Amino acid sequence: MHPFGGRQHLQHVLPLDSVTFRDRLPSKESTQADVLTCGRESLLPMKYDTGTAPLGSPIRAKAQLANLDLIKALRTCRMGKLELRLVQTELAECLERLYSRKNYGVILSAYYTFGVFGQYSVHHLLRRMYEARDFPALLKQAYRFDVYGEMKAEIDEAIEWHISRGLPDAHAWQRKFTKLREQELMREDGSDAQLSIRVQEETSDLEARVVQ
Numbered sequence: 001m002h003p004f005g006g007r008q009h010l011q012h013v014l015p016l017d018s019v020t021f022r023d024r025l026p027s028k029e030s031t032q033a034d035v036l037t038c039g040r041e042s043l044l045p046m047k048y049d050t051g052t053a054p055l056g057s058p059i060r061a062k063a064q065l066a067n068l069d070l071i072k073a074l075r076t077c078r079m080g081k082l083e084l085r086l087v088q089t090e091l092a093e094c095l096e097r098l099y100s101r102k103n104y105g106v107i108l109s110a111y112y113t114f115g116v117f118g119q120y121s122v123h124h125l126l127r128r129m130y131e132a133r134d135f136p137a138l139l140k141q142a143y144r145f146d147v148y149g150e151m152k153a154e155i156d157e158a159i160e161w162h163i164s165r166g167l168p169d170a171h172a173w174q175r176k177f178t179k180l181r182e183q184e185l186m187r188e189d190g191s192d193a194q195l196s197i198r199v200q201e202e203t204s205d206l207e208a209r210v211v212q
Contacts, residue, residue, distance in 0.1 A: 027036075049065050068105070074113070095118045095119060104132070112145070123150065126142055127151075159173050
């Protein structure tokens with residue numbers, strides 16, 4: 001018997017090894033975009049039951065990835081000390097589906113929590129988020145990854161978008177990114193100062209050797 005058991009919850013949830021949509025009914029929470037029409041029947045995207053899967057197991061992580069529960073799946077891998085290569089195919093498919101749905105923030109949140117592991121870079125996802133005009137999410141993720149220097153124009157535009165609409169967090173975001181920029185300048189100044197000190201020390205050592 002498969003560890004996921006039989007169908008549950010009015011047959012809206014299928015076991016992992018099921019390959020049929022037979023007898024599936026749309027729930028009240030289903031949106032029009034979630035329902036696929038085939039002839040006279042309405043079909044829901046397949047949803048896998050993870051309730052009986054062992055905690056920290058590959059099968060649980062794979063089912064969660066199939067359900068697009070990326071964060072939960074990564075937590076399962078961490079709990080079970082699983083290497084991502086064990087779920088690499090399912091992980092890549094999950095990321096592709098999230099990406100195609102423009103759920104860039106979900107991927108970036110996973111990167112922020114677990115490290116960058118997927119086929120999409122942080123800057124690429126932030127760029128796509130900007131192109132989608134998802135400015136609230138852009139500011140959140142750009143601040144997390146401290147990329148103000150690389151995306152200053154886009155971030156400033158997002159802040160102005162908030163200000164022009166009188167959103168309550170507009171000036172808070174402005175202060176946060178101003179602080180990030182100040183910290184970045186301090187780091188740059190510190191690097192220049194350290195370089196200058198090293199050059200001076202090397203020059204002094206060379207002069208001392210010449211005198212000897």
